[in-house]
Amino acid sequence: MAAQEIKVPDIGDFDSVEVIEVLVSEGDTVEEEQALITLESDKATLEVPTTIAGKLTELKVKEGDTVSEGDVIAMVEAEAGEDSASDDDSDDDADEGEESDDASESDDDPDEADESGDDESAAADDASEDDDAEDAGGGTIEVKVPDIGDFDSVEVIEVLVAEGDEVEAEQALITLESDKATLEVPSESAGKITELKVKEGDTVSEGDVIAMLESAGSKKSSGGDKKQSADQKKSGGDDRAQKADKKSDNKADESKDKKPKKDDKSSSEKQPKKKSAKSGSDEQGDSSRLKSIDEDRFNKAHASPSVRQYARHLGADLGRIQGSGRKGRILEDDVQAYVKKALEQSQGGASAGAPAGGGGVPGQPDIDFSQFGEVEIVELARIRKISAKAVHKNWLLIPHVTQFDTADITEMEAFRKANKEKAAKDGVKLTPLAFMLKAAAAALREFPDLNSSLTADGASLVHKKYCNIAIAVDTPGGLMMPVLKDVDQKGIYQLARELDEISGRARDGKLKGDEMKGACFSISSLGGVGGTAFTPIVNSPEVGILGVSKHSMQPVWNGAEFEPRLILPLSFSYDHRVIDGAKAARITGFISEKLSDLRTLLL
Numbered sequence: 001m002a003a004q005e006i007k008v009p010d011i012g013d014f015d016s017v018e019v020i021e022v023l024v025s026e027g028d029t030v031e032e033e034q035a036l037i038t039l040e041s042d043k044a045t046l047e048v049p050t051t052i053a054g055k056l057t058e059l060k061v062k063e064g065d066t067v068s069e070g071d072v073i074a075m076v077e078a079e080a081g082e083d084s085a086s087d088d089d090s091d092d093d094a095d096e097g098e099e100s101d102d103a104s105e106s107d108d109d110p111d112e113a114d115e116s117g118d119d120e121s122a123a124a125d126d127a128s129e130d131d132d133a134e135d136a137g138g139g140t141i142e143v144k145v146p147d148i149g150d151f152d153s154v155e156v157i158e159v160l161v162a163e164g165d166e167v168e169a170e171q172a173l174i175t176l177e178s179d180k181a182t183l184e185v186p187s188e189s190a191g192k193i194t195e196l197k198v199k200e201g202d203t204v205s206e207g208d209v210i211a212m213l214e215s216a217g218s219k220k221s222s223g224g225d226k227k228q229s230a231d232q233k234k235s236g237g238d239d240r241a242q243k244a245d246k247k248s249d250n251k252a253d254e255s256k257d258k259k260p261k262k263d264d265k266s267s268s269e270k271q272p273k274k275k276s277a278k279s280g281s282d283e284q285g286d287s288s289r290l291k292s293i294d295e296d297r298f299n300k301a302h303a304s305p306s307v308r309q310y311a312r313h314l315g316a317d318l319g320r321i322q323g324s325g326r327k328g329r330i331l332e333d334d335v336q337a338y339v340k341k342a343l344e345q346s347q348g349g350a351s352a353g354a355p356a357g358g359g360g361v362p363g364q365p366d367i368d369f370s371q372f373g374e375v376e377i378v379e380l381a382r383i384r385k386i387s388a389k390a391v392h393k394n395w396l397l398i399p400h401v402t403q404f405d406t407a408d409i410t411e412m413e414a415f416r417k418a419n420k421e422k423a424a425k426d427g428v429k430l431t432p433l434a435f436m437l438k439a440a441a442a443a444l445r446e447f448p449d450l451n452s453s454l455t456a457d458g459a460s461l462v463h464k465k466y467c468n469i470a471i472a473v474d475t476p477g478g479l480m481m482p483v484l485k486d487v488d489q490k491g492i493y494q495l496a497r498e499l500d501e502i503s504g505r506a507r508d509g510k511l512k513g514d515e516m517k518g519a520c521f522s523i524s525s526l527g528g529v530g531g532t533a534f535t536p537i538v539n540s541p542e543v544g545i546l547g548v549s550k551h552s553m554q555p556v557w558n559g560a561e562f563e564p565r566l567i568l569p570l571s572f573s574y575d576h577r578v579i580d581g582a583k584a585a586r587i588t589g590f591i592s593e594k595l596s597d598l599r600t601l602l603l
């Protein structure tokens, strides 16, 4: 069937509104009511949905374009097999479109406004203008429910302010929810809320007074009143934009599974919404990032009503979320990412067997460091993000102890240096690490528990008969742990060659995923960098890691005199659930012995 045009609906008084986001691509299959683009005027943000389901064959707009009511934004080919239904739907939609156009026209038609039975509203408008004249003395204005389209008796699902609050112009005061849409009613000007006329659960219609506002602007003079009156008229435009916003929210809400659906919007669903906003502090565990919403910050956050509703539904504080949209606008994806991160933090690797709630450790609070001085936010490299999660999980999961020891590697280094040049001719970079790999392999054979992993239930050990060792490699993108396989079966030259090759590829970002799997043990060498000791973190499900620091010449008492010896510091961290302290001391002693006398490696 031929593709149908999807047009910009009635967007109120606004003309030439900027396309700030294109949410779909050509070739996409779209659901009916799925948002296609996001528009943003200087005052309102709204999403334009498709009126039919099908395949998007052509996009007529791109980000940065400006559009007006009636402009074609895309062509959608109705889904096969649903032609008649789609046709009907689209007819309906077209009709609805006409209806809404009519409705929109009627917005400007005072007669029709009267016909809608809203005499009081019209009268109230008049009264309001009169009030404005009186405001020169009192400065208090009525904030009313704006044009909310075809809806009548809409429920107040949230009151976002309290009596006595200072509000800014355009700050949302209440949230309304019909069976199809959610919208916020903003304050028409800055000032102080002197009286709230509605509470949660009330129903309101266009023109109903929701609050009395001591307007900051209107206090000054009657000139100010006139300005405010003008503002009110202007906000009528906003209202219409909101109406369009609301329409799109409605459509977006219905189209996205992630959000509450039309039918879901029962009163029972509203309960948790309120709960998430208010009872956060009562929540247990570690979901501190989700548990408390700062209403003030939430209300001031730059986000569309549909995103606000989504955030409320999930209990996410918009005020804490950094928007990735234009001008920092918070998108649904931002809310999702925030909630995902908060859950990960609160669960603290529970999926990997960590104590529920991350061991009861609260997540790191979001701190606005700019309050202390200038800051710059630099996103972590992908590998650093991954390794950060891994070390955090391992640090929480494993009860660590680190055993320190030293090895006298005077002979080993003499041997290495004697062979270094020859090795280099064979293309081998002979570093101390190759010897340490061999010593560690011997320890894994000698101490089977060192070459083991705890079963998930913590009741057994899996002893491994193979000997793979991971090496910590410092790369520009962050720490990587490539694995050398069957270390026990390879000679020092071969290990040195493989180490050089695989660490080079790690630094070049060319490692394959499989090359970082299956390790039995790890070695982290900072010998080429410096330091005397450190406490490496065990990589679960391994149970031990050997840290190696920089060797140094030291005076060692040989029974008769001090002798200069090359001493290598060892830092062996282990999982105390598997290895006890005495065994750990034996393990480091064993490794030290092997490195001190290479001949013992042959035994």
Ligand code: CAO
Pocket: 430, 431, 432, 433, 434, 471, 472, 473, 474, 475, 479, 499, 503, 524, 525, 526, 527, 528, 529, 536, 537, 548, 549, 550, 551, 568
């Ligand atoms: N003491 C003194 N010097 C040492 C040493 C030690 N323990 N270990 C290595 N060196 C020397 C080497 O001999 C080499 O010098 P020469 O060329 O004169 O022989 C020099 O330091 C540089 O060695 P290298 O770093 O190129 O090679 P390596 O095999 O020692 O290490 C690798 C390879 C990949 C482990 C290393 O490059 C690296 O990335 N290290 C950092 C690991 C890390 O970040 N660990 C912390 C992780 S958090 O737990």
